[in-house]
Amino acid sequence: MYQRYLADPASVDPAWHDFFADYRPNAGQAGPDGGGAGDSTVTGAGGSAATAEQPAPARPAKADATPARSGTPTPEATATTRPKPDGRASAGAKPSASPKTTTAAKTTAATPKSADASKAAETTKTAETPKAGATTKGTGAPKGTGTSKAAAAPDGAAAAGPQTTPLRGVAARIVQNMDASLAVPTATSVRAIPAKLLVDNRIVINNHLARGRGGKVSFTHLIGWALIKALAEHPEMNNSFAEVDGRPALVRPEHVNLGIAIDLAKPDGSRTLVVPSIKAGEQMDFRQFWQAYEDIVRRARRNELTMEDYGGTTISLTNPGGIGTVHSQPRLMVGQGTIIGVGAMEYPAPYQGMSEETLAELAVSKIITLTSTYDHRIIQGAQSGEFLKTIHELVLGGHGFYDQIFTSLRIPYEPVRWMRDVAVSSEGQINKTARVIEIVHAYRVRGHLMADT
Structure with missing residues (x-):
């Protein structure tokens, strides 16, 4: 042509x-x-x-x-x-x-x-x-x-090249922290925890709050509080590593300063990760911890955090499960001993296609995957595994975990308890129906006894 x-x-x-x-x-x-x-x-x-x-x-x-x-x-x-x-x-x-x-x-x-x-x-x-x-x-x-x-290129055609933008402020600080974290030798423990009891007790808590003072308790609030309670039994997970006069040393902090990873979305579509900390969490009850958590998040959204909010963090909690991540292995910052990652609350993959009726019949629960990434110079794998085991027990109601939460929030009910399902054979179906009728009758005439007066 x-x-x-x-x-x-x-x-x-x-x-x-x-x-x-x-x-x-x-x-x-x-x-x-x-x-x-x-x-x-x-x-x-x-x-x-x-x-x-x-x-x-x-x-x-x-x-x-x-x-x-x-x-x-x-x-x-x-x-x-x-x-x-x-x-x-x-x-x-x-x-x-x-x-x-x-x-x-x-x-x-x-x-x-x-x-x-x-x-x-x-x-x-x-x-x-x-x-x-x-x-x-x-x-x-x-x-x-x-x-x-x-x-040669045609007249007027400008060569399109990559655009370079210098990182400043918080973004530059994140780069420095990530580079420094490469010097920390870490290992990770993983544990899956049933979430059924966590879901049911959260429903009871939020229904009560909706009828009273308002507000909502999230799963991260409950898991963060379980983390702090577990540190009472495993304080070594709150330690950190340091070098004094060129020699390795173990640092035992005075308080539990829990860092909360908060993802901030900017109007231009970019995202920034900030990790302020809740100071002296071990001295609080759940209500105080909940209010401190909400205050930290509120000030982070308004860009009102100070350097004091970032300093002194001893252990961190990150929740990528909020966007569907099942399992993450976060970076551990210098000056901390442990960071806990919370995965998504989902049914196990083989059961996600089942109907709700089948899931209930098979007693299949949603699960949460927790990861504990720790400094292997001062914390060993057995200590990290026992730490996650204690969190597992707390989430299932052990050690009076939900009783303390209900007391601090002044909820006048008994928390839902963890119990194994009772399997009933076909021969016992008639007996089961009679027991269900008895339960309905007892609830109608004695339902007020659920209140803790």
Whole structure:
């Protein structure tokens, strides 16, 4: 189509005229005579053939090259290298199909009257590419653009490159902390915990709060409180590593300062992670811990945190399960001994396609996956595993966990207890129905006894 455009622009659809106006085909294709890159023939304004050369290693001329019978190239060569409307010769035109035509054009550009045609051709090929606008020796015609010009980017096309934005403020500080965390040798323990009791007791708590002072308790509140209570039995998980006078040392903090990882979304779509801490969590009851947690999150959303909120963190809690992450292995910061990761609360993958009725019949519970990433220089795997085991027991109501929460929030009910399901065979179905009727009757006439007066 481009060759037809050069011969007669009217023969090509007008929609292609703007495209072909500045089109430069790839030069350097081997011609039928075996010519290498840079051997493209162009026709100047005077009708003489000129050669666009590229620097190439010298090579002997072909012995069978025959001089042209006339000083004018064949019509076919002229048609394929017709000058552009702006007066410049077209570079990198498609080589002609006839070896004789190409050989003739090269011989014409190399002064055929000379007896030493082979030497002239060799000199021409080893010469450097002249700048645009230079004339070819022996022809007087303006030299066309060569391969280098054809490979250049089109006029007005700016090269799109990667954009670099310096990190400042909190983002730069995160980079420093992450780089420093690479020096901490860590290991990770993983434990899956049934979430059924956590879900049911949270429903009771939030229903009571909705009828009174308001507010909501999240799963992270409950797990964070279980973490603090578990540290009472495993204080070694709150320790950290340090070097004193060049020697390794164990640091035992005075309080439990629980760091809370908070993901902040900015209006431009970027996200920032901040980790302020709740100070002296072991001295609080659940109600005080809940209020301190909400205050930290509220001030983080308003960008009102101070350096005091970030300092002194001894152990951290991160909850990627809020966005569906099942299992994470977070980075442990320098100056801390442990970071706990909370996974998503989901049914195990093999059961997620079952109906609610089947799940209830099979007593399949949602689970939470907890990870404990610890500094292996001061904490061993057995200590981390026992720590997660204690959290597991607390979440299932052990050690009076929910009783303490209900007392601190002044909820006048007994918490839901963890019990194993009772399997009933087909022979006991009638007996089961009678027991259900008894339970309904007892609830109707003695339901007020659920209240703890």
